[in-house]
Amino acid sequence: MVKTRVLTSILAVVMTTLVLFTGCAQTSESQNEIKIGLNYELSGAAASYGQDTLNGVLMAIDEINAAGGVLGKKITYVKLDNKTDPAESTSVATRLATKENVSIILGPATTGATKASIPVADKNKVPLISASATADDVTVDAKGVKEYAYRICFNDSFQGTVMANFASKNLNAKNAVVLMDNSSDYGKGLAKNFTDTFAKNGGTIAAQEAFVKDEKDFSAILTKIKDKNFDILLIAGYYNEAGLIIKQARALGIDKPVLGGDGLDSPVLGELAGKTALNKVYFSNHYSSLDKDPVIVKFMEEFKNKNNKDPNAFNALGYDLGYFAADAIKRANSSEPGKIKEALDNTTDFKGVTGKFSIDKNHNPVKTAVVIELKDGVQSSSVKVEP
Structure with a gap:
């Protein structure tokens, strides 16, 4: 009986040591990573929008990591499918904010899914940024500005x-x-x-x-x-x-x-x-493939090399979103969501493929738009127009 108790005590010490060691390993690993959440329409009616935006985001993340990451850390991500369903989008946002403990949520692509996710972001104080949700009331409504909701596209x-x-x-x-x-x-x-x-x-x-x-x-x-x-x-x-x-x-x-x-x-x-x-x-x-800006030309060439097709506006917006999130984390000098939010609020003159912009008091970008002309149904020219 005494031997059994001694053995039990030894096992308890060993298990405790293993748990502590494992915990230290997990902490050490997390110190070398910044985790972000990706909430996108990867199936359902708007799957093309979600996948195209995601492809742009992932291209940006790959480039950022290849260049050394952010704050000396690699960006890792949790990618989930909201199935173009507002209820599913709410569930995905909840998992990302509470179980995955991400620093920031990128997406969704569509207005309905984005609006369904914002209450979760506000409740858990995790910034959420959409690249393409354009409805006027995404970031601000009759109740005021939605504190943790942002976008990088202009509104309708x-x-x-x-x-x-x-x-x-x-x-x-x-x-x-x-x-x-x-x-x-x-x-x-x-x-x-x-x-x-x-x-x-x-x-x-x-x-x-x-x-x-x-x-x-x-x-x-x-x-x-x-x-x-x-x-x-x-x-x-x-x-x-x-x-x-x-x-x-x-x-x-x-x-x-x-x-x-x-x-x-x-x-x-x-x-x-x-x-x-x-x-x-x-x-x-939001973007024109006819633009000869060196930043756009470089993006188009690299995207085509990676994906074997020319990029569209959703690809370009997603790419900008990846870099925009990394820029905010860098300026915050932290992966803490609250500090990232402060950095987002103070964004000025961020330059992306879809233009240079600052974030206004309603969490919308102040940016130029591109006006495209069609001739015989083909895009023939584009011009940038100031707001």
């Missing part, structure tokens, strides 16, 4: 301001017609900010008409505007309806320049409108 209504400035200053437009998707916040925000800014620039709104998602026949509203005095036509909506509007407008003899937001950026636009209808068409975007 901002594009209205950009396109109004482009219409006034680049196209010398004085009169505009606005066709608005009245069933989406995107369309309404784009239209409102366009009309407000265009008026401030001295322009006049000759007419404003509304349509709704999935509408197919636009002959009635196009006939109403055909004889109006206007220089440009703004379509505040997505490519599904915009393609048909442009096709039907050209068929009616409306040959005025057509403007839109990033919702027009899709090859489906050409399929719906027909390439010959897509002349004098301009839309705002």
